[in-house]
Amino acid sequence: MHKPVLLVIAHGSRDPRHAATVHALVRRVRSLRPGLRVETGFLDFNVPSVQGVLESLAAEGVQDVVALPLLLTRAFHAKADIPAVLSQAPSRLRIRQADVLGPSPLLLRALERRLREAGLRPADRSRTGVVLASAGSTDPEAIAVIAEIAREWWHTGWCAVRPAFASASLPRTEDAVHELRAAGCARVAVAPYVLAPGFLPDRIARGAAEADVLAAVLGPAREVARVVLERYDEARLPMVTALGA
Numbered sequence: 001m002h003k004p005v006l007l008v009i010a011h012g013s014r015d016p017r018h019a020a021t022v023h024a025l026v027r028r029v030r031s032l033r034p035g036l037r038v039e040t041g042f043l044d045f046n047v048p049s050v051q052g053v054l055e056s057l058a059a060e061g062v063q064d065v066v067a068l069p070l071l072l073t074r075a076f077h078a079k080a081d082i083p084a085v086l087s088q089a090p091s092r093l094r095i096r097q098a099d100v101l102g103p104s105p106l107l108l109r110a111l112e113r114r115l116r117e118a119g120l121r122p123a124d125r126s127r128t129g130v131v132l133a134s135a136g137s138t139d140p141e142a143i144a145v146i147a148e149i150a151r152e153w154w155h156t157g158w159c160a161v162r163p164a165f166a167s168a169s170l171p172r173t174e175d176a177v178h179e180l181r182a183a184g185c186a187r188v189a190v191a192p193y194v195l196a197p198g199f200l201p202d203r204i205a206r207g208a209a210e211a212d213v214l215a216a217v218l219g220p221a222r223e224v225a226r227v228v229l230e231r232y233d234e235a236r237l238p239m240v241t242a243l244g245a
Contacts, residue, residue: 004064004096005037005057006232009050009082011070012042013198019046021196022070024220029228036232043081050085058090065089066235068098068228072107072134072193073142098235101227102193103149110223111153111191114215120189129160129185131176131211133204134193136165143169146193159185164207166200173207181210189213195224 008029010022019042026040039057041050048056050067057065067086069078078100086095101107111132120128132150137143146163154161160183164176171179173190180188190208194201194217201217208214218224 002064003036004066004236005039005062006228007050007053007057007065007067008038008040008228009067009069009085010040010042010046010196011077012045013196014045015198017197021217021219025070025195025224025228028220028222028225032222032225033229043077043085050082051088054086054089054093054095058093063092063094065093065095066098066232067095068231068235069100070195070228071100072102072195073137073139073145074100075137075139075142079139096235098231101195101224101231103145104227104230106223106227106230107193107218108149108153108156110218110221111193111215113221113223114218115189115191115213118189118213118215120187120213120215124187125157125159127159127186128213129162129180129183129188130158131162131164131173131180131188131190131208132193133164133166133173133176133190133207135200136167136169138168149193159183159187164190164204166203166207173204174210177208177211187212189215191215192217194218 030038039053041053069082134146150161150163162176164173177188188211190211192204
């Protein structure tokens with residue numbers, strides 16, 4: 001029995017760094033699971049489009065696809081945009097929509113990795129406040145998830161962890177940095193909870209101007225690739241409801 005094709009669905013961006021990072025992550029996924037066919041489609045701005053990839057797969061005779069939203073929270077794109085696109089797929093395809101990537105302990109490990117790579121030492125942990133900076137959303141569920149991740153991460157030994165948002169919600173990154181300073185944290189680090197560079201991650205970086213450490217985006221971290229494969233495997237389980245069923 002052939003394994004379902006994994007279709008990674010990214011948002012897309014006018015910023016070329018976005019697509020380059022998505023493709024690097026997909027290459028990492030392929031390296032961790034040789035033999036699994038992994039395709040990439042974009043909702044907007046970049047090619048190939050999700051619809052185009054699905055039509056090509058159907059024309060090849062592919063029958064089963066796991067469509068995985070390359071998103072960290074379950075907000076509008078996961079709830080509306082992606083199901084709408086998948087509903088227009090060729091009828092011969094059996095498609096399961098996988099869950100979004102977050103939350104996951106592996107993503108926290110990826111955040112920790114990026115902070116270490118930016119120069120934060122383990123000895124600095126107890127006196128460092130961290131800004132968990134996400135893109136932001138108008139979806140209350142997504143905002144609540146970010147706040148809960150910040151609370152859980154704080155319990156691992158940081159001086160404090162505060163959520164921040166680049167759009168749609170408050171506080172902004174710079175405000176969270178100031179709040180952590182006022183709370184008495186000796187050092188402040190900003191950890192972007194975003195997958196790829198672009199307009200909103202650049203806004204996060206500008207807001208981190210007065211922080212001591214700014215980590216890179218999650219990008220093609222090994223931990224992120226492992227979460228992608230976890231979500232793929234979960235979507236293949238018999239009890240997962242196929243899209244439209």
